[in-house]
Amino acid sequence: MTTTxxxxxPARNRAAVIGRAIACANNQTFLPIEIIVVDDGSDDNGATVAAAQAAQGDAVPIRVIPLDTRAGAPNARNVGAAAATGEWIALLDSDDGWDETKLASLIPLIDDDVVAVFSDTVFLDGLGGSTRKFGPTAENPEELLxxxxxxxxxxxxxxxxxFVDIGGFDITLPSCQDWDMWLKLQQAGRIALCHEPLTQYYFDAxxxxxxxxxxxxxxxxxxxxRILSDYAPAERVADIRRFQPFHLAQTLAYFTGVRKGTFRAAIRNPVRPHPRTTRRSAIHLLATSWGLTRA
Incomplete structure (x- = not known):
């Protein structure tokens, strides 16, 4: 049976890049059966651009679902998933991209007990140059905690x-909706990993x-x-709780550029290092918190 x-x-104010995302989905060596663009109450003409792409008569049918009121990308993903007819849902943010072999490379990893498949991600600057690669490393389920x-x-x-059975993305979360979803998926079945850099994360949107x-x-x-109360085994709670301040400090310093509030966690870790951190990561976070180096 052919996998569908x-x-x-999901898209909001992405008129400048939505065409790139649609093209990535349309140029797959294994074609999807449909592309669903959910416009999250855009102020620009992103939905119009997406509709124009659909009118070009590409190989894959494109549907545009406009939402009158902005409700966030997780809600838009839920709307798109509810409208989907395929057996599998491949998520693609409007400012990201895929290698043309992305879907073809994931299909062989599907088994009866697999509920999700992930590929590696390559981070790209605005000119398309590679900056670094992120590979999924959750072979050990506890890593995701x-x-x-x-x-x-x-x-x-x-x-x-x-996706339907676990209720989709939690739209009440201000952030971390993806991490929360992966935790729910992990409870529902097996997650397969493809260690090829097939997903492209851009910094130009x-x-x-x-x-x-x-x-x-x-x-x-x-x-x-939620992790401590719903997912973590009792014997891991204290260790996970001790790591969380350092993890939040890293996230703030490296993803938002905010140093305020990160110094305490940065200085505490070298004094009492957590096993998941290295001396180098602790020193780098400390230097970043002081403003001595850039994230």
């Missing part, structure tokens, strides 16, 4: 029925939730508490 895949692209070891949404392909310090802090605090 629906691509879901400490930090998001699977990456962002564009790396994920999720079984649609599982403006605001992201991950760059809003207040949302980052609030989302992490809620999810940290």
């Amino acid at each position: 895949i629906s691509v879901v692209i 400490y930090e998001n070891t699977l990456g962002g949404c564009s790396a994920a392909m999720i079984r649609r029925q599982t 403006g605001d992201r939730i991950s760059r809003n310090p207040r949302s980052v802090v609030e989302g992490h605090e809620v999810l940290y508490a």
